[in-house]
Amino acid sequence: MIEGSELNEHPYEPLTPSSRRQAEELGDELPIRWLHRSLRYGEKLATPDTSVGDLIGDVDPIRVAQGRTLGDPETIHFGLVPRTNRGIFAVNELPDLAERIQVSLLNVLEERDIQVRGYQLRLPLDLLLVASANPEDYTNRGRIITPLKDRFGAEIRTHYPLELDLELDLIRQEARLVAEVPDHVLEVVARFARAVRESPSVDSRSGVSARFAIAAAETVAASALRRSGILGEPISTARIGDTASITSTLRGKVEFESGEEGREIEVLAHLLRTATAETFRARLAGLDLSGFTELVAEGEIVETGELVGAEDLLRQVGTVPGLAKVLERLGFDDAPTAQQAAAGVEFALEGLHLTRRLSKAMTDEGRTLYGSRE
Incomplete structure (x- = not known):
């Protein structure tokens, strides 16, 4: 990955404007480092107070205060999902996420872009998202919205030991x-x-x-x-x-x-x-x-x-x-x-x-x- 990259970007496929600029300037001298497999896994326990900023990202007020404009993509502080690019991200107890927060995952999983405070950034993330949930009749705390269910490629139902x-x-x-x-x-x-x-x-x-x-x-x-x-x-x-x-x-x-x-x-x-x-x-x-x-x-x-x-x-x-x-x-x-x-x-x-x-x-x-x- 590119040394210092927040999104674990591949040297040949930089995603953010700063990384693309750095790759153009340094060429083959672009500093890289190896990301150990133990660092390629992210996890979040879904709670009702989880925000879009936690999962996807938000505008960093410190970067704005440093002189960047709100329309500058470099003002974005990325959340947990983009930071696990080229890895596996797990959401535990997905129905506990508020439905409006679940909606924020739709574009990330299908269209490969994120929208933060009205600014849209194309991020072709190489990410495997897995989630756990109890059957809906086991809990009254929430549900998985239908469009998000459609984004998942497979559902695996487990059961208690049979024997x-x-x-x-x-x-x-x-x-x-x-x-x-x-x-x-x-x-x-x-x-x-x-x-x-x-x-x-x-x-x-x-x-x-x-x-x-x-x-x-x-x-x-x-x-x-x-x-x-x-x-x-x-x-x-x-x-x-x-x-x-x-x-x-x-x-x-x-x-x-x-x-x-x-x-x-x-x-x-x-x-x-x-x-x-x-x-x-x-x-x-x-x-x-x-x-x-x-x-x-x-x-x-x-x-x-x-x-x-x-x-x-x-x-x-x-x-x-x-x-x-x-x-x-x-x-x-x-x-x-x-x-x-x-x-x-x-x-x-x-x-x-x-x-x-x-x-x-x-x-x-x-x-x-x-x-x-x-």
Whole structure:
């Protein structure tokens, strides 16, 4: 590009009067520089207060004060779109742009000229414009005007992950986890997100984005890290009990139907239990889990929860017949850590409770008590 050019102009194709004059005067001595690819991308979050000057340009009063006339094209201060010439410019949430601002993009995209304060400047910009927007029935904040829609060469519609495996891949790719989150806990999170998305209690027009599942996984990991910090455990591994923090933490990310006011936490808790039971059946179906039910057959209680460490939980259950098979089904290797084994034990106990083979009680101190249903 021409050294110092605001519009990233090619040395052989200068656009502005100053660059054309400079190219004529200097010829092959015209100074140039390389524009790195990281600088060839521009982005603007569309907001209602975005102006034509932000996107296209406006008259620079300082240049006018320096003696140039208003009709001089060199008085124009170019906006973000022309400054991304020979690059890619992205408009995020395009419908949020006021309709009169959207109109200003029409000439730039089709006729390749800009109009600023009554002055028209021909700018054959080499620019790819991309924009994102929710479907119109998802938001009442605005719309894309029809002439501007016509300027776009292609529309790509995306959707939520169709398969559970895709949802899991997305969580693993995007979530920043501060603790180990076993696969079965991630599966509970993914199933929970899909259940919330499909629930009739949730406003389908607002949707439940993929960010919901990502934030849920990060919340579970944070809960595990908190427990290990309180108990002084060297390794942080999430257990199924850590998912309880999701319902209150992520309540604000879901829009409910008007008839569900006051029942939001109750609805989310029910969907979380459903997701846990589905994961339990998918992971441990067909296994003999009588060893776990026999732990409480004589009126004994198994205590777990956010204040019970892995070693303490394993000490309570001792050697449980079938635990090795459970850990194998959950994807742990032949030598699981104490935290991983505790995660497997707690998942089996919770699954047995949800399938009505164990009772469960919660204490005010944050402990969970599993016992016999008899």
